[in-house]
Amino acid sequence: MTVQSAYQEEQDRLTKSLNDIMTQLQAIGPRYKGDDFTEQMLDLQQEERRLRLEISRREPYFGRVDFEELPDGEMKPLYIGKAGVAKKDSNELLVIDWRAPAASVFYSFTGGESPASYESPDGQIEGHVHLKRNFMIRQGEIVRLVDSYVRGQEEGSVTDEFLLYRLGENKDNKLRDIVSTIQGEQDRIIRADRSKALFIQGVAGSGKTTVALHRLAFLLYQYADRMRAERMIIFAPNRMFLDYISGVLPELGVGDIQQTTFSDWTVELLEKTISVSDASEAMSYWFEERRTAEEIEQASGRFKGSLDFKAIVDERIADVEQRIVPVIPFTPIDRMELSPEQMREWYETDYGDETLMKKRDRLVSRIRRWMESELKMKGIADKKIRAKALTKFNSFTKKIPSYTALQLYASMFSGKQLVASIPKRIAAATAERLKKEVAAAEDLAPLAYIQLQLFGLPKQAFDHIVIDEAQDYSPFQLEVLRLCQRTASMTVLGDLQQGIHAYAGVQSWSELTALFEEEQLGYFELNRSYRSTMEIIEFANKILGSMIGEVKPAVPVFRSGDPVIAEPVTDKEWLRSIAETVREWQAKGEYETISVIGRTALQCETIHLYLQENGLDASLVQSKQPAYGGGLSVVPVYLSKGLEFDAVLIADASAEDYSPLDAKLLYVGCTRALHKLKLYYRGELTMLLGE
Numbered sequence: 062m063t064v065q066s067a068y069q070e071e072q073d074r075l076t077k078s079l080n081d082i083m084t085q086l087q088a089i090g091p092r093y094k095g096d097d098f099t100e101q102m103l104d105l106q107q108e109e110r111r112l113r114l115e116i117s118r119r120e121p122y123f124g125r126v127d128f129e130e131l132p133d134g135e136m137k138p139l140y141i142g143k144a145g146v147a148k149k150d151s152n153e154l155l156v157i158d159w160r161a162p163a164a165s166v167f168y169s170f171t172g173g174e175s176p177a178s179y180e181s182p183d184g185q186i187e188g189h190v191h192l193k194r195n196f197m198i199r200q201g202e203i204v205r206l207v208d209s210y211v212r213g214q215e216e217g218s219v220t221d222e223f224l225l226y227r228l229g230e231n232k233d234n235k236l237r238d239i240v241s242t243i244q245g246e247q248d249r250i251i252r253a254d255r256s257k258a259l260f261i262q263g264v265a266g267s268g269k270t271t272v273a274l275h276r277l278a279f280l281l282y283q284y285a286d287r288m289r290a291e292r293m294i295i296f297a298p299n300r301m302f303l304d305y306i307s308g309v310l311p312e313l314g315v316g317d318i319q320q321t322t323f324s325d326w327t328v329e330l331l332e333k334t335i336s337v338s339d340a341s342e343a344m345s346y347w348f349e350e351r352r353t354a355e356e357i358e359q360a361s362g363r364f365k366g367s368l369d370f371k372a373i374v375d376e377r378i379a380d381v382e383q384r385i386v387p388v389i390p391f392t393p394i395d396r397m398e399l400s401p402e403q404m405r406e407w408y409e410t411d412y413g414d415e416t417l418m419k420k421r422d423r424l425v426s427r428i429r430r431w432m433e434s435e436l437k438m439k440g441i442a443d444k445k446i447r448a449k450a451l452t453k454f455n456s457f458t459k460k461i462p463s464y465t466a467l468q469l470y471a472s473m474f475s476g477k478q479l480v481a482s483i484p485k486r487i488a489a490a491t492a493e494r495l496k497k498e499v500a501a502a503e504d505l506a507p508l509a510y511i512q513l514q515l516f517g518l519p520k521q522a523f524d525h526i527v528i529d530e531a532q533d534y535s536p537f538q539l540e541v542l543r544l545c546q547r548t549a550s551m552t553v554l555g556d557l558q559q560g561i562h563a564y565a566g567v568q569s570w571s572e573l574t575a576l577f578e579e580e581q582l583g584y585f586e587l588n589r590s591y592r593s594t595m596e597i598i599e600f601a602n603k604i605l606g607s608m609i610g611e612v613k614p615a616v617p618v619f620r621s622g623d624p625v626i627a628e629p630v631t632d633k634e635w636l637r638s639i640a641e642t643v644r645e646w647q648a649k650g651e652y653e654t655i656s657v658i659g660r661t662a663l664q665c666e667t668i669h670l671y672l673q674e675n676g677l678d679a680s681l682v683q684s685k686q687p688a689y690g691g692g693l694s695v696v697p698v699y700l701s702k703g704l705e706f707d708a709v710l711i712a713d714a715s716a717e718d719y720s721p722l723d724a725k726l727l728y729v730g731c732t733r734a735l736h737k738l739k740l741y742y743r744g745e746l747t748m749l750l751g752e
C-alpha cells in the first residue's frame with residue numbers, strides 16, 4: 062500500500078469514528094439535578110462517559126497496532142487512544158484505552174519477527190505484530206502518520222521517528238502527557254505490580270515525573286474496584302512544581318487526586334496548629350552562601366531525618382504511654398477504690414489498636430463510668446459527697462498525661478524532659494522555634510509521626526502514594542508516609558545525581574529501601590534521557606565526573622541540536638551579553654520558554670532588573686511562588702529542579718559560582734534545557750566542566 066492510500070484510508074476511518082463519537086455525545090441528555098440516589102449514580106456514570114467521549118473527540122487515537130493472535134486468531138487492527146470508546150449501540154471497540162492489556166503491545170513491542178505478548182485477565186496472549194503506526198490528529202485531520210514497524214520490511218525494528226518528532230517540539234509552562242510515545246522501559250514501570258513500593262532512579266529528563274503520573278492513571282483503570290482517586294496522593298517538592306504538573310492527570314481523564322507538598326500535608330494533619338518557617342530562609346542559608354561538606358553532614362535536617370532520631374522520638378512516646386496508666390489506686394470516696402491493676406487491664410485488653418491519646422481518653426471515660434456505677438450501687442445520692450468525688454476524679458485524671466503533637470515534641474528540646482542525646486545547638490534552636498509554634502522543614506516528619514501515634518490518620522489510609530524528588534526525603538519522612546497506608550503500594554522516584562538538598566535528603570536509595578521488606582520492593586532505573594538534545598546531554602554528563610560515588614551518565618535519544626557553548630565574559634560585559642543572547646533567541650522565534658539560570662537569588666534579582674530595564678519582560682522565579690508562568694524567566698538554579706525550558710542560559714558558570722561541591726547544582730541547571738544551552742562565565746570557568 063502506498064503512503065498516500067494508507068493516509069486516505071485512515072482519514073476515512075477517522076472521519077467515520079468521529080461521526081460515531083459525535084452522535085454518541087449528542088445523545089447524552091442533560092445532567093440530573095434531583096435527590097434520588099440511584100439517579101445520581103447513573104448521572105455520575107453518564108458524566109464519566111461524556112468526559113471520555115469529549116477526550117476522544119479531540120484526538121480519538123494516536124496509535125494502531127495490527128495483532129494476529131496465535132495460534133489461529135484473526136488479525137485485528139487495534140486503535141489506541143486516551144479513552145476507550147465502543148461503537149454506537151454495539152460492544153465492538155472503536156478505540157481501546159491505552160491502559161488496556163492489549164494496548165501494552167503497542168508500547169512494549171521492539172520489532173523483529175518473533176511473537177509479541179501481553180498479559181490478559183485470561184493469561185498470556187501471544188501473537189504477531191504486523192504493523193505499528195503512530196498518528197497525530199488535530200481538529201479531525203490526520204496531520205502526521207508514521208509507520209514505525211511493518212512486518213517483513215527491511216530493518217524489522219521499531220524506529221523512533223515519531224518520538225523524535227514529539228521531542229523536538231517546544232514546551233510551555235506545563236508538563237504534558239506522553240501516552241502516544243511511552244517507551245517500553247517506561248511502560249514496564251507504569252504497569253508494574255500495584256502492591257509494591259517501586260523505587261525509580263532515573264537520570265534527568267528520563268520521564269520519572271511523567272511516568273509516575275501515568276502510573277496513577279493506569280492503577281485507577283486497572284484496579285478500579287480496589288483503588289480510588291481520593292485515596293491516592295502525590296507529594297511534590299513545592300507549590301510551583303505542583304502547578305507545573307497539574308495538567309497531566311486531567312489530560313488523562315483522571316481527577317480528584319490530592320497533590321500536595323510534605324509541608325502542606327503535615328500542617329493539615331496537625332490541624333493547622335503550627336506554621337512552617339519560610340522555605341526561602343533555609344534556601345538562602347544553604348544556597349546563597351558557601352557551605353562545607355562537614356556542615357552538610359552535620360546539618361540538623363540529617364540528624365532529625367534519621368531513624369536514630371525516630372528511635373529517640375519512639376522512646377519519648379513509650380515514656381508517655383508508660384505514664385498513662387496510673388500506678389496508684391483511685392479513691393473518690395472512702396472505702397471505694399479502683400486498683401491500678403484493674404486500670405491496666407482495661408487499658409491493655411480493651412483498647413487494642415487505638416492510638417495513644419484515644420486510649421487515654423477511653424481510660425479516663427472508663428474511670429468515670431466506674432465511679433458513677435459504684436456511687437449508684439452504693440446508693441449515694443448526697444450532692445456534697447458526689448461533688449467531692451467528682452473533684453477527686455478531676456484531679457486524679459488531670460495527672461494522666463495528655464499531649465498535643467507539638468507539646469510532646471517540644472518537651473524533647475527543653476525543660477526537665479530535655480533529651481540528653483540531642484546535640485545542644487539543635488535543641489536550643491528547635492526549642493526557640495517551637496515556642497512560637499513555628500516548625501522548620503526538619504521538624505515536620507517527627508511532628509507528623511507523633512500526631513499519627515497520638516491521634517492517628519483523620520481520613521482513610523492511602524491506596525497509593527507518589528513521592529517525586531524522593532532523593533530529598535529523609536528516612537523518617539518516608540516512614541511517616543509508610544504508616545499512612547495499608548499496603549506498601551508507592552511510587553518513589555528521584556535522581557541521586559540531582560540531590561542538591563543533601564543537608565536533608567539521602568545519599569543512597571538503600572537509606573529509604575531499608576524501611577521495606579525485600580518482597581515489598583521493586584527497583585527500576587531509567588537511564589535514557591528524553592528531554593535534551595544529544596549535545597546537551599553529553600555536555601551535562603561531563604559534570605557527573607566530579608561527583609563522589611557511583612554516577613550514571615544519561616544516554617541520549619538520537620536527537621541532534623546546536624553545540625553547547627561556554628563563553629567567557631568580562632564583568633562589564635556580563636549583563637549586556639545575557640540580555641543580547643536572550644534578545645537573539647527571542648528574535649529567532651524558535652523557543653517558547655527561555656530561562657536564565659543564576660546561582661543565587663541575589664544574582665537572579667540583578668539579572669532580572671537589568672533585563673526589565675532593557676525592555677525584556679522576564680519573570681523572576683522565587684521560592685514562595687505558587688506557579689511558573691512560562692515565557693522568559695530568571696530562575697535560581699536550586700529552584701529550577703523539575704522544570705524544563707526550550708532554551709537555557711547559565712548566567713555565570715565560573716569557578717567562583719560553581720565550586721567542586723556544586724556539581725549537582727550545575728548538573729540540574731544544564732539538564733533543564735530541551736533544545737539550546739549556553740553558558741557564560743566570568744573569570745575562570747568552573748572546574749566541573751573539565752577542559
Ligand SMILES: Nc1ncnc2c1ncn2[C@@H]1O[C@H](COP(=O)(O)OP(=O)(O)OP(=O)(O)O)[C@@H](O)[C@H]1O
Pocket residue numbers: 224227228232237238239242243244247263264265266267268269270271272556559591592702703704705732
Ligand atoms: N516517552 C516519552 N515521549 C515523549 N516525551 C517524553 C517521554 N518521556 C519523557 N518525555 C519528556 O521528557 C521531559 C522530561 O520528563 P520528566 O520531567 O517527567 O522527567 P524527569 O525524569 O522527572 O526529569 P528531572 O529529574 O530532570 O526533573 C518531559 O518534557 C517529558 O514530556
